[in-house]
Amino acid sequence: MKIALFPGDGIGPEIMTEARRVLDALGLPGLVLFAGDVGGTAYRTHGHPLPPETLEMAKAADAVLFGAVGDPACDNLERHLRPEQAILGLRSQLGLFANLRPATMFPGLEDMSALRPEVASQIDLLIVRELNGDVYFGEKAMRVLDDGRRQGYDFMSYAEDEVRRIAHVAFRAAQGRRGKLCSVDKANVLETSQLWRDVVIETHAEYPDVELSHMYVDNAAMQLVRNPGQFDVVVTGNLFGDILSDQASMCVGSIGLLASAALGERQTEFGSFGMYEPIHGSAPDIAGQGKANPMAMILSLAMLLRHSLGLEAEAARIEAAVGKALQDGVTGADLGGSAGTTEVGDAVLARL
Ligand SMILES: NC(=O)c1ccc[n+]([C@@H]2O[C@H](COP(=O)([O-])OP(=O)(O)OC[C@H]3O[C@@H](n4cnc5c(N)ncnc54)[C@H](O)[C@@H]3O)[C@@H](O)[C@H]2O)c1
Ligand SMILES: CC(C)[C@H](C(=O)O)[C@@H](O)C(=O)O
Ligand SMILES: [Mg+2]
Numbered sequence: 001m002k003i004a005l006f007p008g009d010g011i012g013p014e015i016m017t018e019a020r021r022v023l024d025a026l027g028l029p030g031l032v033l034f035a036g037d038v039g040g041t042a043y044r045t046h047g048h049p050l051p052p053e054t055l056e057m058a059k060a061a062d063a064v065l066f067g068a069v070g071d072p073a074c075d076n077l078e079r080h081l082r083p084e085q086a087i088l089g090l091r092s093q094l095g096l097f098a099n100l101r102p103a104t105m106f107p108g109l110e111d112m113s114a115l116r117p118e119v120a121s122q123i124d125l126l127i128v129r130e131l132n133g134d135v136y137f138g139e140k141a142m143r144v145l146d147d148g149r150r151q152g153y154d155f156m157s158y159a160e161d162e163v164r165r166i167a168h169v170a171f172r173a174a175q176g177r178r179g180k181l182c183s184v185d186k187a188n189v190l191e192t193s194q195l196w197r198d199v200v201i202e203t204h205a206e207y208p209d210v211e212l213s214h215m216y217v218d219n220a221a222m223q224l225v226r227n228p229g230q231f232d233v234v235v236t237g238n239l240f241g242d243i244l245s246d247q248a249s250m251c252v253g254s255i256g257l258l259a260s261a262a263l264g265e266r267q268t269e270f271g272s273f274g275m276y277e278p279i280h281g282s283a284p285d286i287a288g289q290g291k292a293n294p295m296a297m298i299l300s301l302a303m304l305l306r307h308s309l310g311l312e313a314e315a316a317r318i319e320a321a322v323g324k325a326l327q328d329g330v331t332g333a334d335l336g337g338s339a340g341t342t343e344v345g346d347a348v349l350a351r352l
């Protein structure tokens with residue numbers, strides 16, 4: 001079993017240290033770990049945010065655990081050299097098109113939600129975000145128009161096969177949960193979304209046991225705050241899924257709590273090859289201060305064990321330990337507490 005660890009920038013290395021301690025504590029036999037550079041860190045040492053050796057390391061592994069990338073000092077680099085290209089490059093070059101972003105209320109944390117506790121307590125949803133297409137990967141450029149004005153543009157598109165494969169993932173996920181799928185789009189304005197909706201409806205024919213609904217993304221943003229308990233599985237495109245998942249994190253209580261899995265079609269002898277990362281970024285405003293919440297990173301490790309290594313019991317053990325630490329009131333500044341990154345890690349380890 002080979003896991004590639006890519007800590008990245010900002011709080012990435014701090015939270016990766018805690019996930020690594022949890023992994024070590026499990027004492028899994030036959031585990032081989034590799035560490036690689038990504039993001040601004042990799043740009044500084046190798047001249048590129050996703051050096052070829054890092055990509056090769058990811059390909060040779062059964063799973064990748066990814067911290068975060070992003071560095072304000074790199075924001076003026078040409079786009080292909082910016083830290084974010086590491087995560088985008090890994091997702092596209094590894095064919096990881098299906099991003100699972102679960103958001104579930106942790107018992108005892110209801111009062112820390114940005115929503116009223118009785119509303120927040122109902123949250124148990126899964127965002128299935130398409131990860132290889134949309135406006136993220138279309139042609140983009142800045143140009144000067146004939147009249148001298150600068151214009152930026154990004155081409156948004158989805159091909160039907162790209163929609164169909166993520167729809168299948170979402171329908172199957174709904175079958176394994178409460179049987180409800182809400183497809184979020186902007187079909188009232190965008191042709192990309194009209195095709196999305198048409199293909200999701202066509203795919204539904206193969207899943208008559210799943211209840212399908214459609215929602216425009218602006219309404220979905222509102223409904224997520226008004227009544228998040230109405231959602232079971234939400235399937236949406238790359239951009240909308242990015243935004244709605246950050247929003248969902250504050251409905252639960254903190255962006256430092258939400259984990260994610262990026263999966264594709266490749267199967268290994270242990271499970272599905274995948275890359276696992278917190279949904280948050282490198283948090284430059286708190287980097288190096290020992291304040292970051294490592295729970296999203298630790299929960300991403302749990303997802304890795306479940307989906308890529310077939311270790312369901314170990315995954316559940318980690319999730320239970322995180323849940324207990326929260327229930328016992330061990331929280332950092334993001335959740336109104338005073339525990340630092342290492343203390344939160346200690347608390348999870350003590351409850352494993
Ligand atoms: N997957 C990724 O690597 C990823 C994801 C999102 C953003 N980014 C990058 O990260 C950089 C910063 O972006 P941003 O500020 O918009 O988003 P961010 O998620 O890094 O931070 C947003 C806010 O949430 C807080 N926060 C985030 N994670 C936290 C944690 N674990 N514990 C406590 N607080 C936490 C931060 O302190 C900040 O106030 C940018 O360069 C961006 O491109 C990377
Ligand atoms: C860093 C950025 C490219 C990334 C995205 O937009 O997908 C991040 O926001 C995320 O949610 O993983
Ligand atoms: Mg995001």
